[in-house]
Amino acid sequence: MSxxxxxxxxxxxxxxxxxxxxxxTFYPLAGKLIPLFWVLAVxxxxxxxxxxxxxxxxxxxxxxGYRIIFIHVPTSWMSMFIYLMMAAWAGLGLIFNTRLSAxxxxxxxxxxxxxxxxxxxxxxxxxKPMWGAWWVWDARLTSELILLFLYLxxxxxxxxxxxxxxxxxxxxxxxxxxxxxxxxxxFSVKWWNTLHQGxxxxxxxxxxxxQTMLWGMLLMTLCLWMYSIAVALxxxxxxxxxxxxxADWVRQLSEVKN
Amino acid sequence: xxxxxAEFFAMGGxxxxxxxxxxxxxLILLLEPLSIRARFKSIVRRLKQExxxxxxxxxxxx
Numbered sequence: 127m128s129x130x131x132x133x134x135x136x137x138x139x140x141x142x143x144x145x146x147x148x149x150x151t152f153y154p155l156a157g158k159l160i161p162l163f164w165v166l167a168v169x170x171x172x173x174x175x176x177x178x179x180x181x182x183x184x185x186x187x188x189x190x191g192y193r194i195i196f197i198h199v200p201t202s203w204m205s206m207f208i209y210l211m212m213a214a215w216a217g218l219g220l221i222f223n224t225r226l227s228a229x230x231x232x233x234x235x236x237x238x239x240x241x242x243x244x245x246x247x248x249x250x251x252x253x254k255p256m257w258g259a260w261w262v263w264d265a266r267l268t269s270e271l272i273l274l275f276l277y278l279x280x281x282x283x284x285x286x287x288x289x290x291x292x293x294x295x296x297x298x299x300x301x302x303x304x305x306x307x308x309x310x311x312x313f314s315v316k317w318w319n320t321l322h323q324g325x326x327x328x329x330x331x332x333x334x335x336x337q338t339m340l341w342g343m344l345l346m347t348l349c350l351w352m353y354s355i356a357v358a359l360x361x362x363x364x365x366x367x368x369x370x371x372x373a374d375w376v377r378q379l380s381e382v383k384n
Numbered sequence: 385x386x387x388x389x390a391e392f393f394a395m396g397g398x399x400x401x402x403x404x405x406x407x408x409x410x411l412i413l414l415l416e417p418l419s420i421r422a423r424f425k426s427i428v429r430r431l432k433q434e435x436x437x438x439x440x441x442x443x444x445x446x
Contacts, residue, residue, distance in 0.1 A: 178406055179392070180385060190396030194405045238405065240412050248405040255401050357417055364424040382431045384439070 147153065147224045149366045150180035150375040156359040167349050174345030182338045194252040195339070200347040202245040205273060206308050208238035208354055209268060212280070214307045216298035226362075228294035231301060231360035237354045239277035245270055257321060265318035269311040276304040290369060 178196035185192035212234040219227030249267065250260045261267065280297050287293035315324045370376050377383075386392040395402040 183385070184396070189398065190402055191398035193398075193402055197405055197409050234417070237416065240416060244409050244412060247408050250400045251405045255398060273431070353413060357420065360417060360420045364420060364427055367424070367427045367431065371427070371434075376431065377435065381428055382435065384432055384435055 147222075147226045149226050149229070149370050150205055150373070151225055153363055153366050153379075156363050160356055160359050163352045163359065167352035167356055169193040170345050170352060171349035172200060174342060174349050177338060177342035177345055182342050183336065188256060191252070191255050194248055196342045196346050198245065198248040198252055199343050200350050201241045201248060203268065203347055204350045204354060205238055205241035205245050205270070206311060207236075207351075208234055208241060209273060209276070209301075209308055210305065213301040214293075216301040219294055220298040220302075222227075225369070228290075228298070229362050229365045230358070231294075231297065233358045233365055235277055235281050235284075236361065237357050239274060239281065241350070241354070242270060242274040242277055246274065253259055264320045264322050265314040266311065266320055269314050272307055273304075273311060276300070276307060280304075 174196065178193055182193070182196070184190055212231045215234065216231035217226045218224065219231060246267070249270075249321045253262070254260050277372060280300050283300055284293045287296055314320065315322055367382075393399060393403075
């Protein structure tokens with residue numbers, strides 16, 4: 127009796143989330159979503175670049191060199207945001223023991239690492255003309271560098287353990303412990319006296335910059351966000367095929383059949 | 385805002401810094417999906433070969 131009730135309960139749900147968390151249902155869904163996110167990334171990217179280079183006025187102090195902000199801030203935001211997403215997926219995998227969650231965390235790690243790298247790279251190319259140094263051991267820069275190392279540590283830890291279940295568990299613990307670094311990056315400019323400028327956008331104060339500059343940064347962030355989703359979905363499909371290569375549903379896929 | 389394309393590319397004297405930043409991002413945002421596509425294609429190729437080998441085994445076993 128209770129069994130019947132249970133099944134009718136789960137069928138009455140609009141979307142069965144646990145069914146979606148199975149790789150065999152998620153794989154075709156991800157395939158359909160990827161083009162959508164690519165289109166969004168291109169649209170937001172075109173609009174963002176247009177605002178960054180043709181609408182936003184020249185800065186009174188930094189001249190045209192300040193335009194690096196339109197790529198530096200979005201990559202920095204995404205590097206932190208992707209880390210939180212990655213840790214959340216890894217944590218879900220640890221709690222519910224769902225295969226797909228761990229694969230999502232694994233798919234997000236490289237794109238997050240690239241964002242952290244680009245944040246440091248564009249920061250160096252901004253710091254050189256404005257501060258006179260490519261790199262300083264400043265709180266914000268150092269904590270962002272640690273974030274890059276956390277990503278690289280997660281990737282290499284997972285790669286070094288042969289048993290996928292154990293690799294997922296070890297990676298999840300590393301990812302969750304590393305979360306503590308994200309607020310440190312965010313608040314570093316407040317907690318320490320640093321060379322890096324304070325937050326350019328604040329939720330509590332009116333933005334300390336021209337509206338058009340804010341729009342440029344937001345559009346570029348949306349572009350990178352959509353790009354990250356598209357790339358993570360592409361990578362998770364590859365990971366699913368690699369890990370589930372012996373499952374029956376993989377053999378029935380049209381792209382795999384001869 | 386820009387009077388000529390030369391002025392645009394000069395970026396008020398910051399050309400090296402601005403274009404190195406945006407260029408590196410463009411390069412990585414292009415190369416990452418291409419490398420994933422190559423990885424995806426290679427796994428699909430491997431799976432196809434495995435199926436072909438199994439089929440061959442079955443047919444020669446008869």
